[in-house]
Amino acid sequence: MKTVPSKWARRQPPFRVMEVLKRARELEREGRRVIHFEVGEPDFPTASVIVEAGKRALDDGHTGYTEALGIPELRNAIADDYRSRFGINIESSRIAVTSGASGALNLLFSVLLNPGDQVLMSDPGYPCNEAFVRLVGGEPIRMPVDQRTGYQPTVELVKEDWTADTVGVILATPSNPTGAMIQTAQLEAINDFVVERQGFVMVDEIYQGLVYEPDMDEVATSSLAIDPGLIVVNSFSKYFGMTGWRLGWCVVPDLLIEALERAAQNLYIAPSIVAQYAALAAYSREGFGVSEERRLRFQRRRDLMYEGLLDAGLEVPLKARGACYLYANVSSSGIDAETFSARLIEEYQVAVTPGTDFGSYRAQDHVRFAYTANEQDIRRGVEQVGHAVRRFQNEV
Ligand SMILES: Cc1ncc(COP(=O)(O)O)c(C=O)c1O
Structure with a gap:
């Protein structure tokens, strides 16, 4: 019986965002409250x-x-x-x-x-x-x-x-x-x-x-x-x-x-x-009504998260006009994106995705923040990011 995965299967890197999500779920099962900025999935239920x-x-x-x-x-x-x-x-x-x-x-x-x-x-x-x-x-x-x-x-x-x-x-x-x-x-x-x-x-x-x-x-x-x-x-x-x-x-x-x-x-x-x-x-009219209303909420969330990340001391090179993500440069924190993401979830219970999920070019300098959480969570989450950045900077 052949049980060795194919070359293609062995070459597949893990989708790191799913690893972050797995860790977030573990923490949640332990009773911790996690703020989710990792998944590219709107938190709204289907209309x-x-x-x-x-x-x-x-x-x-x-x-x-x-x-x-x-x-x-x-x-x-x-x-x-x-x-x-x-x-x-x-x-x-x-x-x-x-x-x-x-x-x-x-x-x-x-x-x-x-x-x-x-x-x-x-x-x-x-x-x-x-x-x-x-x-x-x-x-x-x-x-x-x-x-x-x-x-x-x-x-x-x-x-x-x-x-x-x-x-x-x-x-x-x-x-x-x-x-x-x-x-x-x-x-x-x-x-x-x-x-x-x-x-x-x-x-x-x-x-x-x-x-x-x-x-x-x-x-x-x-x-x-x-x-x-x-x-x-x-x-x-x-x-x-x-x-x-x-x-x-x-x-x-x-x-x-x-x-x-x-x-x-x-x-x-x-x-x-x-x-x-x-x-x-x-x-339908009703369907578009719901989607449009949610689009406007996304826009407010984006503005909130953008300002919050700047206040947290991160550089956000692009205030993106589309999708539900901000790609922030975390190098001012003095640590690489994977360490930043791992420590952010362990020490501050904020889940984000390291740039290494999306390629290799300057990937260890960047983290993706998804504004798919509600406004209250975005406010709390970016505040935690600010505490984290200051702590990481003081350690260097
Ligand atoms: C750019 C892009 N393409 C494709 C997909 C796959 O989406 P789905 O299969 O849910 O339609 C995603 C999911 O996040 C995406 O970000």
């Missing part, structure tokens, strides 16, 4: 209009498989939403409903890559993309981004790292872990460069909707407005608050949809039927 639609779906007997690309009603609802909210015309036949954005990314890299193909992605960036690319024999290539590039890849970086083996680029706007949004001009330039080389540009828009006062020159709606031929990934997890329902989608060029359908049929058959019927209600 009741969506939950009720899910319950009705079960009562109506929607308990079986659906089409691999999702029920037509939901694909149409997604296409209608691009049209009505953003003025973007996308045929519903180009939309695949998936098991979260994770399912979409997994499917897309499976149908786009051959072994040895290189894919460019930002560092820091969403770590799971490396795993999806490696799973099918591809090679993730990280592009270091920082304050100078607005924490997003630039066309210069793409040109620098493009080789004969490169087949595409994955971007995320707003991004995880920095919340940075891409400039329209940069996306256009990257797209022109990549299209000329017959590569793909994939944009992860999972934080679409969680945007606060974007600049005029940033992509505030969807990258599809720039080029409807782009590959776009999205999800019901964040703006619509449905993380646990495991539902997302992607928009792909016509030429890819059949391959994507076959991959979905083979890899997981279909996305959850209950989640799909529930998600239809996200597009």
